[in-house]
Amino acid sequence: MSQQDPLTALQFQAPISAQCIIDLPDSICYGSVSVGGFIACAMAKHVVSHAAQQLKTKDQTEVRSAHVQFFRPIIPAKGPIIMRLQELNLGRAWSTFRVDAFQGDTSKLAASTNIIIANFAMPGTTVDTAWRLSPPPRTVNLRKLEMHDDPDWTCYHTAFHPDGFRRAYASVKNYIPKQRPHNITFIEQWITPGWDCTPLGSKDSSVSDARWTNELIQFAADLNLPIQENFVQPHLGMIPVGSIAATLNFAATQEKARKAGTLNWRELPDDGSLPEDGSKFFKHSLVHATLTMSTEIKKRLPDGGVRWLYLRTEAKSIQNGRMDLQVLLLDEGMDLVAISHQVAQIVRGIDKSSKISNL
Known part of the structure; x- marks a missing residue:
């Protein structure tokens, strides 16, 4: 196994049909379990690829928001995942899709996501809310x-x-x-x-x-x-x-x-x-298993992407293993790129090590 470029791993072309089958990279795992954020990206890619091939949504190819739920660990060693897409609502300004992901037994749902796609070039109201990071980020070159x-x-x-x-x-x-x-x-x-x-x-x-x-x-x-x-x-x-x-x-x-x-x-x-x-x-470490992940993307990055992102992570409460998580992503100019919230369960690190997950 070699380290895989995640962008390359996402360069699959979803068929015109609503079903897509992909192999997940073994290299993008925490223990034996695929990183939830990468699975979320794969499901979003399925939606965007599908929408780009449809007359009503061909101009809506940017993810505005995604709400992902994880029902069971997805382990690449168990084989590919099957993604099934539904059109929930097709609109002029934005459209909503649902993707269900299965692995192995198609009667058992592994993950699902509701995704809103839009055209960020469409004009709308923009105002300055005066929000800033508090405390401010440390100075950096x-x-x-x-x-x-x-x-x-x-x-x-x-x-x-x-x-x-x-x-x-x-x-x-x-x-x-x-x-x-x-x-x-x-x-x-x-x-x-x-x-x-x-x-x-x-x-x-x-x-x-x-x-x-x-x-x-x-x-x-x-x-x-x-x-x-x-x-x-x-x-x-x-x-x-x-x-x-x-x-x-x-x-x-x-x-x-x-x-x-x-x-x-x-x-x-x-x-x-x-x-x-x-x-x-x-063995004695505390890692978190993501149950839900909601992300709103605030801006479109340049076509060629960016080299740097700033992340600020905060948890407000951890009770009986239940943890909330907020991650803010900003660019070099400290403009807000995305807000991501997670509901997570704290587990022992060793529970993510097994080829047969205990989660």
């Missing part, structure tokens, strides 16, 4: 950031191993402030695509810079650094592997290796990316 030269920010990029627990996260390079806040109420990060890098090291000079597009908004929103482990106490003296404190330690180790000229500078023995360590290091 993105040019220096990409060169690992901003003194206030650091980079953490998960290594890609075919059987690694966190292999989906190799799709994103995370940049976070070096100064850890005393009380974490939210996580802020800048991200660039990570699939244009070698599996264990830096940018692959033989490929063009990868970019975020509207097709990948739900995927990017689901690759936020986990917030829940920042609120729990260390287990047997070990800092939770998904916490900002642990991530800063991983980033410092990677930075030292990178500056020393180590080619596989992303490979770490204790961050759960190595296949033999996945169960060991995620």
